[in-house]
Amino acid sequence: MANPLYDALFGQHTGQSTPFLHLPDGTTLTHADFLERAAQLANALIKCGLATGDRVALQIEKSVDALALYAACVQRGLVFLPLNPAYTAAEVSYFVSNSGARLLICDPVNADALRPVASDAGARIETLDTAARGSFATLAKELPTTSETVPREGDDLAAFLYTSGTTGRSKGAMMTQTNLLSNARTLTDLWQFTERDVLLHALPIFHTHGLFVATNVMLLAGGAMVFMPKLDVDALITAMPRATALMGVPTFYTRLLDHADFTSELTRHMRLFISGSAPLLAETHKAFEARTGHRILERYGMTETNMNTSNPYDGPRRAGTVGFALPDVELKVTNPDTGKTLPQGEIGVIEVRGPNVFKGYWQMPEKTAAELRPDGWFITGDLGLIDDLGYVQIVGRGKDLIISGGYNIYPKELEVILDDQPGVLESAVIGVPHGDLGEAPVAVLARAKGQDPDPEAILKTLGTQLARFKCPRKVIVVDELPRNTMGKVQKNVLRADHADLFKA
Numbered sequence: 176m177a178n179p180l181y182d183a184l185f186g187q188h189t190g191q192s193t194p195f196l197h198l199p200d201g202t203t204l205t206h207a208d209f210l211e212r213a214a215q216l217a218n219a220l221i222k223c224g225l226a227t228g229d230r231v232a233l234q235i236e237k238s239v240d241a242l243a244l245y246a247a248c249v250q251r252g253l254v255f256l257p258l259n260p261a262y263t264a265a266e267v268s269y270f271v272s273n274s275g276a277r278l279l280i281c282d283p284v285n286a287d288a289l290r291p292v293a294s295d296a297g298a299r300i301e302t303l304d305t306a307a308r309g310s311f312a313t314l315a316k317e318l319p320t321t322s323e324t325v326p327r328e329g330d331d332l333a334a335f336l337y338t339s340g341t342t343g344r345s346k347g348a349m350m351t352q353t354n355l356l357s358n359a360r361t362l363t364d365l366w367q368f369t370e371r372d373v374l375l376h377a378l379p380i381f382h383t384h385g386l387f388v389a390t391n392v393m394l395l396a397g398g399a400m401v402f403m404p405k406l407d408v409d410a411l412i413t414a415m416p417r418a419t420a421l422m423g424v425p426t427f428y429t430r431l432l433d434h435a436d437f438t439s440e441l442t443r444h445m446r447l448f449i450s451g452s453a454p455l456l457a458e459t460h461k462a463f464e465a466r467t468g469h470r471i472l473e474r475y476g477m478t479e480t481n482m483n484t485s486n487p488y489d490g491p492r493r494a495g496t497v498g499f500a501l502p503d504v505e506l507k508v509t510n511p512d513t514g515k516t517l518p519q520g521e522i523g524v525i526e527v528r529g530p531n532v533f534k535g536y537w538q539m540p541e542k543t544a545a546e547l548r549p550d551g552w553f554i555t556g557d558l559g560l561i562d563d564l565g566y567v568q569i570v571g572r573g574k575d576l577i578i579s580g581g582y583n584i585y586p587k588e589l590e591v592i593l594d595d596q597p598g599v600l601e602s603a604v605i606g607v608p609h610g611d612l613g614e615a616p617v618a619v620l621a622r623a624k625g626q627d628p629d630p631e632a633i634l635k636t637l638g639t640q641l642a643r644f645k646c647p648r649k650v651i652v653v654d655e656l657p658r659n660t661m662g663k664v665q666k667n668v669l670r671a672d673h674a675d676l677f678k679a
């Protein structure tokens with residue numbers, strides 16, 4: 176029996192000495208090198224006592240081994256659960272215990288902080304750093320460089336990615352083999368990726384964009400990636416002459432445009448620039464075309480669904496739109512109250528259905544039922560319309576979500592902590608337009624009677640509990656929050672009041 180995801184992404188390259196990863200030290204790892212390392216790590220996972228279906232949580236910096244562990248998990252039928260290295264021990268604790276992970280692999284520098292986390296959750300802990308050092312690396316060292324490929328079916332789980340909610344805790348989105356493979360196939364065809372492509376890969380690999388879109392597409396196509404630890408615009412510009420394509424969040428494109436060395440000449444040979452994860456401003460799209468002659472291809476997706484829509488490869492790529500539903504994805508815009516499909520041109524909630532749509536939230540049947548209809552339609556919570564040319568436009572969010580530099584920040588997660596701080600009666604966290612990050616979180620605090628909250632001390636407390644990218648870029652103290660007649664805090668009023676906060 177086969178393992179469809181492993182066979183298509185990895186197995187097809189067994190023994191191939193074709194280039195896969197161009198690394199910052201100037202070396203190139205072939206597909207065969209990569210798969211041998213992945214198999215060695217797979218054998219180490221088995222040595223840790225893991226069995227098919229077990230979850231493996233990974234919180235390490237972007238590296239070859241981090242990616243090889245993804246391949247290792249797919250090969251052995253383990254569920255891969257990558258975590259942002261920016262998460263605090265408190266955040267990791269939730270993910271490990273909620274997922275029931277049997278193993279947590281972390282950077283050696285975080286081992287002391289995370290040991291109690293693993294122990295409380297009944298998970299084993301191993302360490303691994305970007306230079307392949309640590310207890311897990313030691314365990315893998317002498318193991319064989321081939322490993323058994325465990326048979327899997329399309330509906331079997333391949334990965335969990337946690338996504339926050341407007342209320343309550345994060346939810347583990349269960350991604351099946353079919354979810355990942357169908358989307359990779361569709362995108363590879365649509366965007367015409369082949370073994371001749373070289374992708375500039377500067378995205379993190381713990382989210383859908385960098386892992387399932389960028390990496391899966393390149394693996395399926397058989398191309399190579401210039402594998403960079405993070406976004407460094409100078410490095411991106413230096414590497415561009417050897418590449419054919421780039422995938423990034425809008426901040427990648429605004430930062431490139433801010434760089435004097437980013438010229439039309441530099442991009443002439445490039446085949447494709449793709450943007451997603453957050454809205455690309457029409458002005459960025461236009462400025463990019465004016466500078467380079469390339470029209471950025473914008474697409475739209477979600478953790479729960481992978482990619483849903485894309486601007487066309489051959490047809491017009493329209494600024495301010497996310498294009499058409501993918502060939503194997505159905506999309507409709509519905510009335511949020513009745514669920515009825517709205518006529519073309521009317522704004523409603525975007526719903527999608529297809530093989531890309533996840534299996535549900537791990538052990539949260541009510542939350543799954545609230546967003547995933549019995550007939551397979553997933554309610555995205557994004558507000559949009561289908562315009563007169565059939566392009567999907569996202570006009571807002573029904574969900575209270577801030578997207579900062581492509582990272583999601585759920586205001587509720589901050590507000591529950593802020594409400595408990597000394598001198599704070601209540602709080603509201605809003606997203607404010609930000610030139611570099613698209614949106615940045617700002618906390619508005621209503622003071623308790625006769626008290627003066629200390630923003631600096633409050634930010635410090637937040638930083639011990641939440642990843643730093645979630646921390647407000649500004650804290651504003653007010654006497655009271657604006658409310659409507661129903662008594663609900665009017666975040667739209669706050670957003671309008673503070674819209675110019677980050678304007679120069």
Ligand code: MCA
Pocket residue numbers: 261377378379382383384385405406424426427451452453475476477478481579580581582612642643644645
């Ligand atoms: C870093 N920091 C941030 C962000 N990133 N603050 C707010 N928003 C951010 N996105 C903070 C750090 O905590 C640190 O704070 C300081 O900025 C510098 O950190 P550094 O790592 O140097 O930041 P950077 O290089 O400026 O990073 C910005 C970035 C990066 C390049 C935009 O965040 C990034 O690569 N974002 C991509 C995220 C992504 O892949 N999203 C896809 C999700 P301090 O100095 O206080 O310590 S998947 C998805 O959304 C769906 C499925 C889809 O459609 O793709």
Ligand code: AMP
Pocket residue numbers: 338383450451452453454455473474475476477478479497555557569572578583
């Ligand atoms: P996440 O669940 O973290 O993957 O974030 C998914 C959300 O990012 C979507 O629900 C949208 O709100 C947003 N998003 C992704 N791509 C785009 C895009 N091209 N334009 C606007 N919003 C986007």
